[in-house]
Amino acid sequence: MSDPSDPAPAAGSSRRAPRPPGSFRIGSIAGIDVLITSSWFLVALLISVAFAPRIEQVEPGLGVWKYVAGFVFAVILYLSVLLHEASHAVVAQRLGYGVTSITLHFLGGMTEIDGTSRKPRHEFWIAVVGPLTSVAVGLVAVGLWFVVPDGLLQVAVEGLAGANLVIGVLNLVPGLPLDGGRVLKAIVWGASGNQHRGTIVAGWGGRLTALALLAWPLVQQQVTGVSPTILDLVLVFILGLFLWTGATAAMAHARIRQRLPALVxxxxxxxxxxxxxxxxxxxxxxxxxxxxxxxxxxxxxxxxxxxxxxxxxxxxxxxxxxxxxxxxxxxxxxxxxxxxxxxxxxxxxxxxxxxxxxxxxxxxxxxxxxxxxxxxxxxxxxxxxxxxx
Incomplete structure (x- = not known):
């Protein structure tokens, strides 16, 4: 869902990089390799199983085919994630940055862009276009929901709308490594003139978001009236760990980059x-x-x-x-x-x-x-x- 790598100056064209272990190339967009990791198949299986009861409710008697339909929905969902990441990549290329690859994985997607941004407005636009794309896909899906016929198609459109709106809104949360964290970084950088200060502020935003997410199961029942399940706890832990480690790594890299100008x-x-x-x-x-x-x-x-x-x-x-x-x-x-x-x-x-x-x-x-x-x-x-x- 987010783009953890900072964009960087390059020749303005994509370069072919060694493929990460456990990844598979499935095509390209604007000359950029599109990869999927082996973990994607696990999340596709989980989506198939989680979506199966809803499919059974709409189309009873499908048997094992309900899982096939769930897998198809997982593919459609990740195509929208690919669109989110492709928007990062295309804007980065238009601004003159080199893009190595787009990778779809367990937690969504990642666009690998070389190095760091040259200007805060570049950082802002490359970051914000992804969530805006997801929100746009979600709103289009909401509109389609009213015109598509009842049945599996309407269920798929319904899921696509909900997932993309959630992805878009959550990615605007102001904390690294989410896109919203990079937006916050760009704003602080532009206001202060200090890129590293922007990263540190956005990194703390990511850490606070991780802590809030980890604390959510403690108050979920009081707020929603629904007790957290084991799956809820596992997902919260995985996402919280992802946010904390990503934010911490970004802050560490910022401190290192502060010292790089002395390296001649x-x-x-x-x-x-x-x-x-x-x-x-x-x-x-x-x-x-x-x-x-x-x-x-x-x-x-x-x-x-x-x-x-x-x-x-x-x-x-x-x-x-x-x-x-x-x-x-x-x-x-x-x-x-x-x-x-x-x-x-x-x-x-x-x-x-x-x-x-x-x-x-x-x-x-x-x-x-x-x-x-x-x-x-x-x-x-x-x-x-x-x-x-």
């Missing part, structure tokens, strides 16, 4: 020695030590970077073999994503590394000149030091 690639780069590919490894290491360089890059005859020498591979190579092997045997070819701007910093640096994991990256100036080599180990060390500071 340029001062972390190692001095680099460039050598031809066919140079013996022992000679390349000797030259690097003489030049006090912390990294080696192989280049073609015209000076174009060809590969980055792996520090781990050099260490693993026995010293007696180094004079007899070319330095190219311990290099990693310059693939896409291994070359970064020397000025990259903060969240852009973390995002670049997470998109293309590697041990070393080549840093280049705007004019293409080699600045140095950035080691992931050095980035991790600096990140931990910033976190402790």
């Amino acid at each position: 690639a340029r001062p972390l780069a190692r001095r680099t020695l460039t050598v031809p590919e066919d140079l013996p490894l022992a000679e390349a290491v000797r030259r690097a030590q003489e030049a006090q360089a912390g990294s080696i890059v192989t280049v073609a005859a015209d000076g174009t970077p060809v590969g980055i020498v792996s520090e781990a591979a050099v260490t693993a190579m026995p010293a007696e073999r180094r004079p007899w092997v070319a330095v190219s045997t311990v290099t990693r070819a310059m693939e896409d994503g291994l070359t970064l701007p020397a000025a990259v910093a903060g969240e852009d640096l973390i995002l670049a590394i997470s998109k293309r994991p590697a041990e070393e990256y080549l840093l280049v100036e705007d004019d293409g000149r080699i600045y140095g080599v950035l080691s992931t180990a050095d980035v991790d060390r600096a990140f931990r030091e910033n976190a402790r500071g």
